[in-house]
Structure formats: C-alpha cells, structure tokens
Amino acid sequence: MWSTLLAVLIVVIILSGMGLVVFYNSTIKLRNLARNAWAQIDVQLKRRSDLIPNLVETVKGYAAHEKETFELVTRARAEALQAQSVEDRQQAENALSGALKSLFAVAEAYPELKASENFSQLQRDLAETENKIAYSRQFYNDTTMKFNTKIEAFPGVLLAGIMGFQAIPYFEVLETSERQAVQVRF
Structure with a gap:
C-alpha cells in the first residue's frame, strides 16, 4: 500500500514538474513573440x-x-523618436499621425505639389508604411492578448508572478479623433 501511494506521489510530482516546464516555456515563447x-x-x-x-x-x-x-x-517626430515605453510611444505616434494629417491638409491646397512625382512617391511610401504599421500593431496586440490571457487564466494567475511574468500593455489608439469614422465627400 505504501509503495503504491509513493508511486502515485512520484507520478504526481513528475507530472506537476512537467506541467510547470511546459507552462514556463510556452509563456517565454509568447513573451518573446510579443517583444x-x-x-x-x-x-x-x-x-x-x-x-x-x-x-x-x-x-x-x-x-x-x-x-x-x-x-x-x-516636433512630433522628435518626440516619437525619443519615446521609450509602449505607452509613451503610442502617445507620441498618435500625435505624429495628427501632425501628418495637418501636413497633408496643407498639401491639398497646392495642386502643383500634388502633381509632383516626388511628393506622390513619398505619399505612396508613407501610405505603404502606415499599412505595415497597422498590420504590425495588430500582430503585436494579438500576441500580447495571448500572453496576457495565459498569465491571467488558471494556472497562470498562480504561477506568473512567481516566475516573473507581468502583463504587457497593448498598443492602442489614444486620440478620440482617430476613433471616429472617416468622412468621405465627393
């Protein structure tokens, strides 16, 4: 009887240890993916x-x-380049996006500028980059959600703090003007 109990205890300890290793490694993988x-x-x-x-x-x-x-x-560009944390960076990048909208509004008043090949190419490059930024933000937020869910759900909620895991902030749009629908007029 004692030998059976000891065998069960050893199996439970081994399975618990394996579960901890799997949890730790998969959480590290998600954290590195978010980084x-x-x-x-x-x-x-x-x-x-x-x-x-x-x-x-x-x-x-x-x-x-x-x-x-x-x-x-x-000024907005300089602030964006100096921002360090995710929160500071998203604030600075949102301000930069607003400043760029102002720049393009100025450009709208100059038909010869809009016709310039150099300006058109820069505008296309910037639009392509904005699309890549949007995709990258989405991927980052999806990965962050998986990581945060893992450390906030059971058993992660019990183990994450002990293992040094902390929630990762999302990269969100902060300005209410960017949350509003775009007005298209012809």
Missing part, C-alpha cells in the same frame, strides 16, 4: 520617421509660409 512584434512596430515607425523629413522638405518647397505646420510635424 519581436514590438520590434517590428519599431522598425516601421522608424521607417515612417525617416520618410517625414523628405516629405516636409518637399511640401516646404511649395508652401514655405506654412511654418507652424512644419514645426508641429518636426
């Missing part, structure tokens, strides 16, 4: 930041008197 997803967002945001000076200079050539808009874009 990689954030790095991909960072790459695309850097690409966007690299395109902005060229875009500003092109618009300046046609609309030199729009100094306030150029300063707003430049």
